[in-house]
Amino acid sequence: MNDPESRKLEIPFTRHILPNGLQVVVHEDHDCPLAAVNIWYHVGSKNEVPGRTGFAHLFEHLMFEPAKHFGATYFEILQRAGGQINGSTNTDRTNYWALVPAPALDLALWMEADRMGHMLPSLTDESFETQRGVVLNERRQNYENRPYGLAPVALAAGLYPPDHPYHWITIGAAEDIASATIGDVRDFFRRFYHPANASLTVAGDVDPGAVIRLAEEYFLGCPAGDRVTRVEPAPAAAPASRRVMEDTVELPRLYLASLTPAMFDASDAELDLAAVILTGGKPSRLYRRLVYEERIATAVSASQNSRELGSHFVVTATAVPGVPLGRLEEAVSGELAALAREGPTPDELARALALTETSFVSRLEQIGGFGGRADQLNSYNVLLGDPGSFARDLDRYRLASADGVRSAVARFLSPARRVVLSVVPAGRADLAAPDSAPLVVS
Numbered sequence: 001m002n003d004p005e006s007r008k009l010e011i012p013f014t015r016h017i018l019p020n021g022l023q024v025v026v027h028e029d030h031d032c033p034l035a036a037v038n039i040w041y042h043v044g045s046k047n048e049v050p051g052r053t054g055f056a057h058l059f060e061h062l063m064f065e066p067a068k069h070f071g072a073t074y075f076e077i078l079q080r081a082g083g084q085i086n087g088s089t090n091t092d093r094t095n096y097w098a099l100v101p102a103p104a105l106d107l108a109l110w111m112e113a114d115r116m117g118h119m120l121p122s123l124t125d126e127s128f129e130t131q132r133g134v135v136l137n138e139r140r141q142n143y144e145n146r147p148y149g150l151a152p153v154a155l156a157a158g159l160y161p162p163d164h165p166y167h168w169i170t171i172g173a174a175e176d177i178a179s180a181t182i183g184d185v186r187d188f189f190r191r192f193y194h195p196a197n198a199s200l201t202v203a204g205d206v207d208p209g210a211v212i213r214l215a216e217e218y219f220l221g222c223p224a225g226d227r228v229t230r231v232e233p234a235p236a237a238a239p240a241s242r243r244v245m246e247d248t249v250e251l252p253r254l255y256l257a258s259l260t261p262a263m264f265d266a267s268d269a270e271l272d273l274a275a276v277i278l279t280g281g282k283p284s285r286l287y288r289r290l291v292y293e294e295r296i297a298t299a300v301s302a303s304q305n306s307r308e309l310g311s312h313f314v315v316t317a318t319a320v321p322g323v324p325l326g327r328l329e330e331a332v333s334g335e336l337a338a339l340a341r342e343g344p345t346p347d348e349l350a351r352a353l354a355l356t357e358t359s360f361v362s363r364l365e366q367i368g369g370f371g372g373r374a375d376q377l378n379s380y381n382v383l384l385g386d387p388g389s390f391a392r393d394l395d396r397y398r399l400a401s402a403d404g405v406r407s408a409v410a411r412f413l414s415p416a417r418r419v420v421l422s423v424v425p426a427g428r429a430d431l432a433a434p435d436s437a438p439l440v441v442s
């Protein structure tokens with residue numbers, strides 16, 4: 001393998017911190033007359049507490065409502081200016097982005113500052129109730145009424161104890177959303193949605209000095225909030241468990257989940273590579289065995305779900321009609337044991353690295369949107385304290401060894417650490433993996 005130092009990936013940027021704590025990162029690229037505005041608030045569902053879940057995701061919706069100085073919704077105004085807009089929430093952060101024609105940058109920054117500094121005066125009971133209803137409906141559509149939709153809820157509860165901030169899914173519990181008051185969400189906003197807990201990145205056809213001046217003009221009026229202390233839960237140590245959940249599904253599905261190291265920690269990258277080796281396309285181990293050779297699964301996937309406080313690795317396999325999940329579990333466990341014992345072949349490791357590097361670089365071809373350069377600069381700035389961590393991140397994969405992958409699989413994906421979940425058609429608990437106890441999730 002070539003020395004990674006000879007293939008450094010550099011994305012130039014300027015960083016400036018305003019007196020109120022807002023971090024401003026600017027990446028200049030004049031190839032296309034577009035400007036990407038991307039803001040991260042370092043708040044996600046991990047900053048919630050039992051009984052008060054779903055607030056971060058609810059605010060993702062509320063922040064697109066009219067703020068104090070713009071009368072229409074955020075979408076209406078920027079879309080009229082030719083922009084694309086979206087946002088997302090996960091366990092660790094809330095992200096909003098807009099990709100606009102370069103002349104509309106001034107408008108986009110002004111609107112972002114308005115909702116940061118002046119959201120609460122315009123938050124009415126009506127808008128709160130409207131968005132609460134939207135979120136509850138989203139939960140019904142994406143989880144409660146979707147085949148296999150409650151599996152992530154069951155896995156989160158199985159992997160993490162009730163007082164751990166990853167015990168609940170990002171959208172929160174329906175009863176918590178339904179019982180929240182407008183006072184609750186106002187308090188949540190004051191605590192987390194302020195300059196000292198935010199990182200603003202602007203990328204594209206822009207002048208860094210001009211962007212910083214605009215940021216000072218618009219955001220200095222937003223008062224810095226209190227410092228947000230890092231969430232420090234007790235280390236999660238999920239005991240092995242075996243559960244079965246009946247659902248309105250046609251085919252049984254098996255989930256094997258294990259707790260793994262946090263994002264950017266040792267073995268995180270190796271487990272990403274292991275996921276590719278196991279299910280990254282038709283040549284991968286599990287696809288070849290389960291889908292192509294034995295024909296006992298219609299689909300199989302694996303992923304290292306990297307998070308700030310700790311991660312989890314999940315293998316998911318859907319059985320063909322008539323095949324019990326115990327047979328899938330036996331085959332998957334066999335391949336995991338072989339990888340833990342022997343490690344990947346040189347060809348497997350090289351292929352996994354090539355696919356990972358291609359995906360990494362491809363995301364950076366766009367300046368905006370999810371995973372584009374503006375988003376990645378913010379990710380590194382918030383989670384690593386250095387927006388320019390592209391090479392450092394990619395080198396984690398380039399420097400990974402076959403023995404490192406083998407060791408990570410052996411240590412973290414062993415049966416003793418495994419949560420096994422079977423999702424089966426109603427009345428067919430006999431198709432579940434052996435020794436699975438019944439589970440009801442809502």
